Amino acid sequence: MVEDLLKAGHLKQYVRTMPKGEGSSHGRGPRAPAAPVRAVINYIYGGPLDDEYSSKRKRQRLLRSATVREHPHRDALILTLGVGDFDVKRILVDPGSSADLLQVAVIKKMGFIPSSLENLGRTLSGFIGSSTTSLGDVTLPVQAGPVILNVLFSVVEDLSPFNTILGCTWLHGMKVIPSTYHQMVSFITQDG
Template sequence: MGDFDVRRILIDPGSSTDLLQASVINHMGLELSGLENLGKILSRFNGAATTSLGDIVLSVQAGPVTLNVQFSVVEDLSPFNAILGRMWLHYMKVIPSTYHQMVSFLTEDGQIDQYGSQLAACQCYQIA
């Protein structure tokens, strides 16, 4: 994202919003004061609500494809640094596979398969 290699990203077809942890913004050296659309209410799958700190647009590179993505920045998203939801999946025309822990999409040069890390996934779920 941007010029940084961000790890612990969840691909979530159930999320209607792309989310980014506020600490990632700080690590990138960006200011939270530059966020737009402050105070948006986000509803979790269990009905609980959280308020976003604002929105930011960052470039996200998956393989050879780079796409500008609008993220809602939240304070506590742990154990994940980012969640890419339906909007990103739709624009990238991604086919996610939870069984194979990968996403697949087409480019002008053919099909790209990006695999996740089994170890990182286990660590994230142990933290949660």
């Protein structure tokens, strides 16, 4: 359908035409290599479906729990940062967490095999006394602006609705000041 519209002369504002010879490899010599493209990990959703909610309704409810529209200035601080070679969205910054956590679906998307993780089976305890067993640890570089810090993540089965939780270990290592009011983190770089 798009092809028919283009042939009919529509959608010209979305099409770039190249002068003859520019698109070919016989042009004016070797081209500069293209900049590497980072893959993006959006929200990873999984798990069994329940009878009470359809997949779409459950996903909308989970996303609403972390959205900025419902409770202004009492929102969770959620960022997108570079983790490894990926831009990972829905990262919760939690100054109350003593561990940096990564959802197993994220490392699978990155190409890691969960059985290759180190320190298998460590018990992690939550604030209310609940506990979970980590699948292991993995160290990955986390990039915030120009600053890159290697972070030891404990990989867990389910962090819904977040892909990653960065706790006080990352905050202290980066010398970050989190601001839920401004929905950002502030830190000093080499340039100031």
